[in-house]
Amino acid sequence: MSIRRRVVVTGLGVGTPIGIGIEPFWDALTTGVCGIKRIEAFDPAGFPAQIGGELPPFKLGDFIPKTYRKSAKVMSRDIEIAVACAYHAVRDAGLNTKCIVDRGEGDGSPNVDSTRFGANIGAGLICADLSELAGALATAKGDDGVFDIRKWGAEGMQNLTPLWLLKFLPNMLACHVTIVHDCQAPSNTVTCGEASSHLAIGEAFRTIARGAADVCICGGAESKINPMALARPQLLGRLDTDSNDRPELACRPFSRNSRGTVVAEGGGLVILEALEHAKARGARIYAEMAGFGAGSNAHHWAEPDPSGKPAAIALRNAVADASLNPGDLDLAVPFGVGITPYDHAEIKGWESCFGDHLHRIPAMTTRPATGYNGAGCGAIDFAAMVLSLHRSTVPPTRNTNELHPDCRFSFAPNDPRDARIRNAATLGYALAGGQAAALIIKRYEE
Amino acid sequence: MDRRVVITGMGWVTPLGHDIEQVWSGLLEGRSGVAPTKNFDASTFPTSFSAEVKSYRVADVIGDAARRHEGASRNTRFALGAAAKAWAHAGLDNFVGLDPTRVGVYLGGGEGPLDFAPFAAAAVRGCVDDEGKTQPLDTVRWAEEALRLLNATNEREQDPNLAAGHLAVYFNAQGPNCNTLTACAASTQALGEAMHMIRYGDADMMISGGTHSMIHPLGVTGFNRLTALSTRNDSLQTASRPFDRTRDGFVIGEGAGILILEELDLARSRGAHILAEVVGYGSTADAFRITDIHEDGRGAIAAMKVALGSAGLTTADIDYISAHGTSTEENDKIETLAIRKLFGDRAAQVPISSVKSMLGHLIAAAGAVELITCVLAIRDGMVPPTINYTEPDPNCDLDYVPNQARKVEVRAALSNSFGFGGQNDTIIIRGFES
Numbered sequence: 001m002s003i004r005r006r007v008v009v010t011g012l013g014v015g016t017p018i019g020i021g022i023e024p025f026w027d028a029l030t031t032g033v034c035g036i037k038r039i040e041a042f043d044p045a046g047f048p049a050q051i052g053g054e055l056p057p058f059k060l061g062d063f064i065p066k067t068y069r070k071s072a073k074v075m076s077r078d079i080e081i082a083v084a085c086a087y088h089a090v091r092d093a094g095l096n097t098k099c100i101v102d103r104g105e106g107d108g109s110p111n112v113d114s115t116r117f118g119a120n121i122g123a124g125l126i127c128a129d130l131s132e133l134a135g136a137l138a139t140a141k142g143d144d145g146v147f148d149i150r151k152w153g154a155e156g157m158q159n160l161t162p163l164w165l166l167k168f169l170p171n172m173l174a175c176h177v178t179i180v181h182d183c184q185a186p187s188n189t190v191t192c193g194e195a196s197s198h199l200a201i202g203e204a205f206r207t208i209a210r211g212a213a214d215v216c217i218c219g220g221a222e223s224k225i226n227p228m229a230l231a232r233p234q235l236l237g238r239l240d241t242d243s244n245d246r247p248e249l250a251c252r253p254f255s256r257n258s259r260g261t262v263v264a265e266g267g268g269l270v271i272l273e274a275l276e277h278a279k280a281r282g283a284r285i286y287a288e289m290a291g292f293g294a295g296s297n298a299h300h301w302a303e304p305d306p307s308g309k310p311a312a313i314a315l316r317n318a319v320a321d322a323s324l325n326p327g328d329l330d331l332a333v334p335f336g337v338g339i340t341p342y343d344h345a346e347i348k349g350w351e352s353c354f355g356d357h358l359h360r361i362p363a364m365t366t367r368p369a370t371g372y373n374g375a376g377c378g379a380i381d382f383a384a385m386v387l388s389l390h391r392s393t394v395p396p397t398r399n400t401n402e403l404h405p406d407c408r409f410s411f412a413p414n415d416p417r418d419a420r421i422r423n424a425a426t427l428g429y430a431l432a433g434g435q436a437a438a439l440i441i442k443r444y445e446e
Numbered sequence: 447m448d449r450r451v452v453i454t455g456m457g458w459v460t461p462l463g464h465d466i467e468q469v470w471s472g473l474l475e476g477r478s479g480v481a482p483t484k485n486f487d488a489s490t491f492p493t494s495f496s497a498e499v500k501s502y503r504v505a506d507v508i509g510d511a512a513r514r515h516e517g518a519s520r521n522t523r524f525a526l527g528a529a530a531k532a533w534a535h536a537g538l539d540n541f542v543g544l545d546p547t548r549v550g551v552y553l554g555g556g557e558g559p560l561d562f563a564p565f566a567a568a569a570v571r572g573c574v575d576d577e578g579k580t581q582p583l584d585t586v587r588w589a590e591e592a593l594r595l596l597n598a599t600n601e602r603e604q605d606p607n608l609a610a611g612h613l614a615v616y617f618n619a620q621g622p623n624c625n626t627l628t629a630c631a632a633s634t635q636a637l638g639e640a641m642h643m644i645r646y647g648d649a650d651m652m653i654s655g656g657t658h659s660m661i662h663p664l665g666v667t668g669f670n671r672l673t674a675l676s677t678r679n680d681s682l683q684t685a686s687r688p689f690d691r692t693r694d695g696f697v698i699g700e701g702a703g704i705l706i707l708e709e710l711d712l713a714r715s716r717g718a719h720i721l722a723e724v725v726g727y728g729s730t731a732d733a734f735r736i737t738d739i740h741e742d743g744r745g746a747i748a749a750m751k752v753a754l755g756s757a758g759l760t761t762a763d764i765d766y767i768s769a770h771g772t773s774t775e776e777n778d779k780i781e782t783l784a785i786r787k788l789f790g791d792r793a794a795q796v797p798i799s800s801v802k803s804m805l806g807h808l809i810a811a812a813g814a815v816e817l818i819t820c821v822l823a824i825r826d827g828m829v830p831p832t833i834n835y836t837e838p839d840p841n842c843d844l845d846y847v848p849n850q851a852r853k854v855e856v857r858a859a860l861s862n863s864f865g866f867g868g869q870n871d872t873i874i875i876r877g878f879e880s
Contacts, residue, residue, distance in 0.1 A: 046587065123627070130585070137570060141574070165668030175869070235598035296623030298620045301611030433611035
């Protein structure tokens with residue numbers, strides 16, 4: 001077996017519909033605030049589901065050096081969210097990265113070696129800015145009113161800015177973040193739908209453990225607040241279309257009356273760090289990374305395995321990696337997407353790993369509060385889990401008052417609970433693609 | 447001691463064909479897979495040619511099983527065919543005794559392709575009012591059109607992780623499953639990370655590599671707008687000319703390359719034929735600019751250096767370099783500089799070739815296909831040429847194996863892949879020695 005260094009969590013940055021940065025996020029989460037409203041970014045009236053989770057307003061300039069403002073023009077919304085999360089994460093970790101030094105913040109002296117600073121960022125299938133692209137495509141309309149590809153090739157495409165493609169390559173989240181914060185060590189972009197953040201954080205954990213980097217910024221971000229991103233899950237029947245007039249009650253995971261999920265934008269980036277590196281710079285340690293496990297759905301690439309096997313494999317692998325017994329778990333953080341067949345498969349997966357122990361421990365998920373933001377979901381759940389452990393408080397999970405009788409999770413729908421948590425686990429899985437991944441953290445002890 | 451990781455099977459779907467030996471012969475003969483684009487009407491595009499996969503049907507490889515995967519994207523169909531061949535090559539078709547939870551998938555699978563016709567139709571209708579006048583996009587009108595025109599399955603199958611999901615089902619691979627999309631570096635990255643998963647013990651076998659087609663209207667539009675593609679429409683088979691002074695951009699290709707990586711003890715216990723050992727991997731970010739490579743080759747040098755370090759090798763041990771060699775002005779110059787800086791005096795003595803001169807640039811799939819050529823170079827003691835090399839460039843002054851394949855004993859080969867956005871990945875393989 002290779003060397004295995006201890007890895008700890010030292011920084012959290014989130015951008016969610018209920019708050020940007022961990023303090024607003026935590027306050028909202030623990031008081032049961034919901035971030036789901038009628039969509040404002042565009043007129044959703046043509047869609048059956050017209051609600052979503054949008055980020056509170058923010059200024060990108062607050063998160064990048066002045067010299068980088070020109071590059072902000074080629075950022076899609078997904079990239080902007082990742083850049084916002086990255087700033088919050090490094091500030092929270094007390095890392096004086098290039099961005100922080102250039103902005104004249106922190107104590108001004110760099111405290112991370114760029115060649116030992118990696119990035120692993122989950123991303124989605126980034127949607128083009130539809131107004132821009134559709135407007136350009138419309139210029140290639142032939143005399144018959146139909147799109148003419150020859151006209152497009154000859155002239156129409158000139159209406160797109162030369163750097164158009166660079167807004168939408170999934171690895172541009174990591175590209176911008178690594179430039180802004182000068183992360184030159186191992187870098188990756190995981191594109192596994194809703195499992196992306198878990199896989200990215202797990203891979204970063206391994207990267208540091210084997211000594212290939214000392215610090216990694218990892219997680220994921222995605223915006224599904226875009227007409228194309230709303231059309232896709234709508235076509236696939238994933239959305240709650242009955243809650244337009246009561247958006248705060250949309251997305252009811254594991255419930256008898258679940259009707260589907262709700263789109264959102266958001267994500268999270270977290271700082272993982274080799275323990276000795278964190279200690280050497282006197283960093284605050286939230287928790288220690290204990291286990292990572294992954295599995296795949298071999299039953300179908302786009303439907304849940306009713307037996308919950310992929311989730312069970314991921315969870316069992318993580319439990320084994322953490323050298324724990326299932327009975328050692330004190331907090332469960334499921335994905336809880338709110339789509340019944342997926343929720344049922346998830347219950348089975350957790351149950352087959354943790355058995356009766358599952359209903360004895362608290363559970364929470366951020367989905368009803370923050371919505372379904374693709375590659376960003378897992379990092380938000382991970383951040384909530386880390387804060388729960390560090391603050392010995394489990395936030396409530398909205399919209400879980402009428403759980404399905406088969407649900408084995410113990411949610412508190414209204415109030416936070418005090419709980420001393422030693423070990424906590426979170427699961428993410430892709431709705432299509434079949435990837436499943438689990439992460440386990442433990443309370444940090446010398 | 448780390449667990450050792452070996453290659454036991456390989457398969458590909460390329461612009462020169464779909465059989466390992468037939469394509470390899472073509473590469474050694476210096477054949478070009480470039481032709482006028484047929485995937486869509488590109489006749490008026492600045493670039494009207496590409497290296498397409500021709501006459502490929504996934505059912506020809508996997509038979510009736512193809513029906514189960516109906517509706518899969520072009521990327522997924524490529525991946526299924528390449529992986530099925532790799533699986534058979536590794537002697538796994540009739541092998542019982544694998545623990546499916548210890549078999550994983552790690553791909554560098556591309557997104558899409560976008561279902562362009564209905565997308566464009568909805569876009570146009572969303573921008574045209576009742577009088578037929580063009581207006582800014584009306585999302586209400588667009589939504590009605592899009593929900594009517596777009597097909598749910600086609601939309602779902604565009605997700606980049608879908609090919610990996612299909613492979614998991616086809617091979618009953620229940621272990622770790624992941625997809626990376628670091629642009630043109632993706633499949634090298636996938637292979638490197640898959641190696642680490644086996645080394646660490648997350649899995650005993652990984653189906654790894656990449657698959658991608660960006661030969662579709664918006665893919666070519668994007669690269670044409672970036673002026674990254676060659677526009678040599680009048681001499682298309684000579685358009686991909688890596689390291690040549692007159693190069694004017696890359697030629698877009700498509701396809702898949704899949705390798706079976708497995709832990710040495712497993713390979714031995716099942717009597718597998720070992721093709722090569724994966725010994726080193728390095729990944730770095732330029733962290734420089736979104737459009738340009740770092741002018742000193744900083745990230746590329748670091749990736750090669752990390753890979754050498756993880757392999758426990760030095761530059762003196764490398765007998766062959768499969769270059770990223772895209773045929774763009776910037777890449778070829780800076781890749782040359784990086785090799786020169788890292789390899790020093792030895793740089794000019796190591797044969798370097800770019801099979802992109804023949805296959806075009808398979809984007810996310812490029813690295814995996816190129817790694818397969820490295821395995822074959824080790825096996826046969828032959829390295830493929832860089833074709834279309836006619837005019838030396840003072841900025842590219844190394845040995846690019848111009849135009850003719852060459853007999854070279856290759857013990858260790860290094861393969862580079864660099865992606866837009868400053869992503870650098872290097873992987874090193876070695877002929878297997880117990």
